[in-house]
Amino acid sequence: MKPYLWDPWASARTDPDRVAVIADSEESTYGDLTRRADALARGLRARGFPDGATVSTDIPTGPAFFALALAALRHGFGLFPIDRELLGLPAGSSLLASVATVAHISAEPWADGPALPCPVLTDTELTATAAGPSASPTPAGRLVFATSGTTGLPQAVARARPRRPYQGVAVVERYGAGAGRGPHLMANPTYHLGTLGPALYALQAGSTVVVQRSWSSGAFTELADRHRADSVMLSPDRLTDLVEAGTAPQRRFRVVFHGGTACPPAVKRAAIDLFGPVLHEYYGTSNGVITEITTAEWLARPGSVGRPLPGIRIEITRDDWPVPAGETGDIGIRLRVADRDQNDGVLRTGDVGHVDDEGYLFVLGRAESPRQIRTARLEHDIRLLPGVTDAAVLDGADDATVCFVEHGGTSAFRDPGPAIEATADLLELPCPRVVLAASGALPRTPSGKLRRADLTVLARSAPDGSR
Template structure:
């Protein structure tokens, strides 16, 4: 089975990474730098099971550190570069990291009591660029697989590290990732993967690395821009990318003549997940790009389902069937398994989901039921095995004893031409328990006023039951989403 390290030996001159600032590295150059860093980490006393934290923007250092740790049996933890110094210090302490690497603009605000290196000059930090330059570029011996240890989004309380046991075996592309890439038409050999999202997020980083294990080059963006994405696809003949539904929405908002301006025929796989995608948005993307828009369902805790564009068109709205080796069950509040068609909490199990939440046995226990784990998603499975998501259990609105799913209402709002983004939350109501409230980001040039609220209410009532139509519309210039497209509902509920 091919890995990045095999590609580096067989095709050392093939482009591996093109960074947003124009710097680039071939597979051979990237592997040599990773080897030096592995030796440098070991010289600092790090061994198997030790951790490295990186707070860096999309660029070469991310991949250099990732591959250095992935061949040394170490844990690599990328952190959101928008995190505060206190949040960074928490992850460093909680993870037990032995080394920290940060971009200079981040390093200047952090005071950490571990060996630390800065990408760019920072007083009190070592120079990342020269770190390890005297070490050999040869592969380390032994070469054992490390893991990426991500921290959950922290939608309830402080984030927790999702930790998997080390295999002790040589690095490899996990079969569940290999099979998913093959399902989506991503095959070993030359190819170009466009990274339009921050690499510190689970999915963008994972799919970029998976593509590189298969021999594909990674072209990086420093921030998403709808038209720039199209331009880069044409310029670099991009074959695959990972996007999120909010990006789809912004791309579809481009004028028709702009969308037609670029040749996108090189695309064979536009992968999305991380957040619910409104049915109309996905249908429009498939009509535009063709049957190359594929979807997965999973979390930092593991992959669960996958569905190709053609399969989705046959069962619109599904997130697919469980992947090979994944078992799935849906239960009621008492833990009893429900029959097909009945909504409940989704539980899943596979070799890839053997995780613990670092330092939080209580959370680990609450998320487990025997071999199964849950991330709190709510949905159902039809008699053909297709899984359909309804919402996160914590996002459900209970009004008058009836379950209301925000994602359904948000999808309807997003289909209105005056809406750039929308979020639906529950608000306490003395009579009904909760009432439905919509927070809407109008498109530029559209006023968020009573007239828009009336139009949106009529738009909702045309397709949704009356009790699902928001009782109030609030308007904002920008809704709080993570770069992976997840709505930060906790922030909305505080406002």
């Protein structure tokens, strides 16, 4: 089916009573959602905020949040969704200041909130001042995201502002979204691009978005069956939970998106057995999605994250020189013209990997030096071991290498120590210390990534082989 442009205002015109967002007891139709989005935009204008200004928000993912996101995209504002927990850290204020945030929008009064470098308003205060007609079309707004901060302090990444008015999204058949499709289930209700992106796309394409705010595998399958969901986004830790529980909705999904961090091949194969050949993996940065891969493609090339999307170019270099297919190097990207600022050149992802002869990308992990590349290779190889559900290798300044290994405790799992030592020896790394943990036991970010900064602290106290 040929892609076509669609947006929530088109859904509101054709079917205003169609449910747009469900989150616990909250619910909004497309008619209500778009009216609220327009009112929020008028409120921002009435406060004197100029075209293109950036506002931040900690409103929980749900109807009020999506209304604000649509207001920003359609009416030319920037929106920086940021967790209240992050705002309370010393870095929170500097993140807002780094993108010149003019106001913070919250669901509740800010009496007990941390000090911020901008005024704080509630979304109801904004709609109360929403006077006058809707603004004339301007270039579309943009989203700002905070990096996960798994290895250090988070950074704010502002996506390039489109040069044209908001036009919605191109509805593509393979994404399983649209007015004629069942809901999209948002099982990771976080502000990370990898989890928010598929939900925001589905909403703009005309699907109902169901937000699962409290995670459990049982609640997930119940929600999916009750709402007859057609698509879902699952971070690898959620995917692992479902695989280990062995439960799937009775009604098969059309698409199961996953991404945001590496998924061990054993987990992905089990997920394919559980859900069918409907897994759709993506790899990207806070600037946007870079590659995608279908189940059929992945089964032919296990471990790959796919080929770049149209208009995106991947460059693999070492010491700033291109390397041949199959050789490991730094992963750089050139975004599509529409997604980059005029001065953007090659964006460094911080990851290392290689492409094969057909242009499929394989990501090893993050690295900045030859030794870190070898460490990333060790981490990658550990994920390939039977029964391993995730891994993280920390290379300390004192030459100590600590390997954290999560596993499901199945009969397939064997002591990985000998295999890890043999691989480390081949890579000329010092004999590592192996720390075992049950699946899901290690500290993670809300988007499902292992929190390496916390693992560094844990490495000092965890005994070898601990569980």
